[in-house]
Amino acid sequence: xxxxxxxxxxxxxxxxxxxxxxxxxxxxxxxxxxxxxxxxxxxxxxxxxxxxxxxxxxxxxxxxxxxxxxxxxxxxxxxxxxxxxxxxxxxxxxxxxxxxxxxxxxxxxxxxxxxxxxxxxxxxxxxxxxxxxxxxxxxxxxxxxxxxxxxxxxxx
Numbered sequence: 416x417x418x419x420x421x422x423x424x425x426x427x428x429x430x431x432x433x434x435x436x437x438x439x440x441x442x443x444x445x446x447x448x449x450x451x452x453x454x455x456x457x458x459x460x461x462x463x464x465x466x467x468x469x470x471x472x473x474x475x476x477x478x479x480x481x482x483x484x485x486x487x488x489x490x491x492x493x494x495x496x497x498x499x500x501x502x503x504x505x506x507x508x509x510x511x512x513x514x515x516x517x518x519x520x521x522x523x524x525x526x527x528x529x530x531x532x533x534x535x536x537x538x539x540x541x542x543x544x545x546x547x548x549x550x551x552x553x554x555x556x557x558x559x560x561x562x563x564x565x566x567x568x569x570x571x
Contacts, residue, residue: 455487456519456561460551462531479529483553483561485519492556493517496527498534499550499562506537515553527553539569546570 425431462476485491497513498506507513508529517525529551538547547569552562 451488453487454485454489454491454555454557454559456483456491456553457486458483458551458553458561458563460563460565463528475535476531479531479534479551479565480526481529481551481553481563482524482526483519484524485521488521490521491519491561493519493525493553494556495554496529497552497554498529498538499552500537500541505552506534508533535567535569538567542569 458481460479460481463478463480464472464475465477466472481496483491483493493515495513496515497508500506505513512529512533515525515527519525538549546566548564548566550560550562551565552560554560
């Protein structure tokens with residue numbers, strides 16, 4: 416009895432490379448098309464100081480200005496602007512200052528102002544006196560967060 420040799424014809428390498436290239440192009444096209452349907456935004460925060468001619472610039476700001484710009488193609492429905500307390504909790508202002516009701520179209524911006532002393536006192540109560548970094552973020556109607564990081568000096 417003789418042994419049989421089985422030969423598999425897997426095609427030419429150029430056919431395989433062409434098929435892989437086509438599949439890769441489809442995957443990239445689907446990714447790019449889907450990426451444009453997701454909301455995107457840029458967020459930045461700054462502190463506002465009350466300056467007078469006699470005492471100059473104080474050590475502490477009076478407000479935190481948080482700005483967001485819709486950099487995507489779909490509208491963003493903002494519902495809240497707040498500060499991260501820890502990994503699971505966010506700050507809720509008793510006066511409702513954290514609530515936002517704003518729809519941002521493509522390219523539109525919005526600025527929200529938070530009271531620095533309220534934020535500082537809440538963070539100090541939770542964390543004690545130290546320098547910390549915390550996220551300040553907007554939350555949209557779907558629960559997506561758009562954030563930036565701010566450094567707080569909680570020492571007196």
